[in-house]
Amino acid sequence: MQRILIVGAGQSGLQLALSLREPQHANQYAVTVLSGRKPAEIRDGRIMSTQCMFHPALQNERAHGLNLWENQAPRIGGIGLSVAGEDGTPALNWLGLLDNFAQSVDQRIKMSTWLEVVEQRGGTVEYREPTPELLDEMARDYDLVVVAAGRGPLAELFERDPSRSPYTAPQRALAAAYVHGAGRRPEHPDTDAVRFNVIPGVGELFIIPGYTFSGACEMPLFEGIPGGPLDCWSGDLEPAEHWAKMRDLMRQWVPWEYERFKDAQLTDQQATLAGRVTPVVRKPVGQLPSGTPVLGMADVVVTNDPISGQGANNASKFAQSYLNSILEHGDRPFDPAWMAEAFERYWAEASVITTWTNNMLQPPPGHVMQVFGAAAMNPGIRNNVANSFANPNNTTLGWFLDPAKAENLLHQQPQTVNP
Ligand SMILES: Cc1cc2nc3c(=O)[nH]c(=O)nc-3n(C[C@H](O)[C@H](O)[C@H](O)COP(=O)(O)OP(=O)(O)OC[C@H]3O[C@@H](n4cnc5c(N)ncnc54)[C@H](O)[C@@H]3O)c2cc1C
Numbered sequence: 001m002q003r004i005l006i007v008g009a010g011q012s013g014l015q016l017a018l019s020l021r022e023p024q025h026a027n028q029y030a031v032t033v034l035s036g037r038k039p040a041e042i043r044d045g046r047i048m049s050t051q052c053m054f055h056p057a058l059q060n061e062r063a064h065g066l067n068l069w070e071n072q073a074p075r076i077g078g079i080g081l082s083v084a085g086e087d088g089t090p091a092l093n094w095l096g097l098l099d100n101f102a103q104s105v106d107q108r109i110k111m112s113t114w115l116e117v118v119e120q121r122g123g124t125v126e127y128r129e130p131t132p133e134l135l136d137e138m139a140r141d142y143d144l145v146v147v148a149a150g151r152g153p154l155a156e157l158f159e160r161d162p163s164r165s166p167y168t169a170p171q172r173a174l175a176a177a178y179v180h181g182a183g184r185r186p187e188h189p190d191t192d193a194v195r196f197n198v199i200p201g202v203g204e205l206f207i208i209p210g211y212t213f214s215g216a217c218e219m220p221l222f223e224g225i226p227g228g229p230l231d232c233w234s235g236d237l238e239p240a241e242h243w244a245k246m247r248d249l250m251r252q253w254v255p256w257e258y259e260r261f262k263d264a265q266l267t268d269q270q271a272t273l274a275g276r277v278t279p280v281v282r283k284p285v286g287q288l289p290s291g292t293p294v295l296g297m298a299d300v301v302v303t304n305d306p307i308s309g310q311g312a313n314n315a316s317k318f319a320q321s322y323l324n325s326i327l328e329h330g331d332r333p334f335d336p337a338w339m340a341e342a343f344e345r346y347w348a349e350a351s352v353i354t355t356w357t358n359n360m361l362q363p364p365p366g367h368v369m370q371v372f373g374a375a376a377m378n379p380g381i382r383n384n385v386a387n388s389f390a391n392p393n394n395t396t397l398g399w400f401l402d403p404a405k406a407e408n409l410l411h412q413q414p415q416t417v418n419p
Pocket of ligand 1: 007008009010011012013035036037048049050051052053111129130148149150151152153154174176208221273277297298299300306309310311312313314315
């Protein structure tokens with residue numbers, strides 16, 4: 001029996017713990033999750049993300065019996081783009097249809113429930129504030145310590161990798177809310193869709209249909225370029241003030257979205273969030289004060305700005321990749337060389353997602369704007385773009401990262417006029 005300690009009760013940590021405790025592996029792995037917060041505290045706490053998860057990540061959850069809200073959560077059938085023009089209307093506006101639906105389940109629901117399922121699957125959960133000193137004390141009893149504590153202070157156990165981290169400061173000011181009472185966009189009244197509104201030079205407004213305690217909701221998320229008019233979230237606003245300010249910004253910058261949100265109300269008093277994220281890649285093997293090596297997973301070692309909506313998806317892919325590495329590893333010790341290999345196996349697939357996300361934080365290059373423009377006239381192109389955002393990899397993202405591949409996309413697709 002190998003003993004694994006997982007630090008942090010988020011998307012990656014809990015998915016890994018729960019997949020290791022599936023019946024076919026349960027005799028091989030004793031799993032302990034260390035969580036700073038109890039389920040009730042998570043449920044009563046603040047929203048943490050907008051967590052839209054696409055098909056590849058949802059498939060990971062299904063494979064491990066973790067898709068507990070699949071029948072309640074809205075099925076997101078498309079990704080739409082609107083680019084603000086100078087006259088207050090979108091200069092570009094289209095919807096690409098996804099081959100498979102996406103979903104967003106409030107992490108307060110998911111993580112608090114998954115913690116309980118860890119115990120139902122015979123895992124152990126310890127509720128203690130994880131400090132490096134506590135980890136050192138506990139690590140003696142485990143064969144492997146995986147740190148999955150998100151963007152919190154434990155990330156400092158892992159050294160920043162400057163060769164993989166082009167930014168040293170946040171590139172957006174973030175503000176999110178969960179609300180009831182907003183209808184769908186009038187252009188697609190029958191389709192729930194992620195809406196990606198771009199305000200050139202100012203920032204973005206994402207809107208994600210999701211599921212929270214009180215049912216289906218919308219999750220708008222502003223991304224403001226630092227120093228610009230959407231970078232206005234310093235100070236801790238009351239929830240109602242926060243939402244009023246988000247609506248004012250919608251009215252001013254994305255009035256076509258304001259129309260459907262003007263009467264919307266917060267889902268609850270903890271349904272607002274403001275903050276900033278510094279995109280960073282860290283070295284995957286960290287050291288506790290005693291020198292014990294620990295393996296980092298998901299945001300703790302690869303933090304992307306939410307602009308591409310990939311963090312929770314990456315967390316799921318990380319957990320799946322580490323699960324495979326652990327299962328294939330047999331009974332050998334989990335040494336730093338194995339840890340580094342496990343990370344590189346993940347990174348070989350996922351580094352392109354970080355490259356793409358970092359590029360999204362800059363003004364789009366000409367070939368990307370050309371594809372976005374052509375997509376308005378051509379369903380093949382817009383569906384292709386939407387599906388590449390849902391399943392980003394070296395192949396699907398070619399058109400974004402390589403002007404020659406963008407050119408191919410423009411020419412390969414039949415030019416069908418938008419109905
Ligand atoms: C505003 C916003 C919107 C986002 N929208 C999306 C989106 O639409 N789609 C998407 O895919 N991703 C999105 N993300 C990113 C996504 O939520 C994260 O990347 C993902 O949840 C990371 O998973 P994780 O397992 O690394 O850590 P987390 O899910 O963050 O979990 C870490 C856990 O560790 C705990 N923890 C951390 N530090 C400590 C500590 N010191 N003591 C005790 N416990 C600790 C936390 O409480 C948490 O339980 C968004 C992020 C933000 C900020």
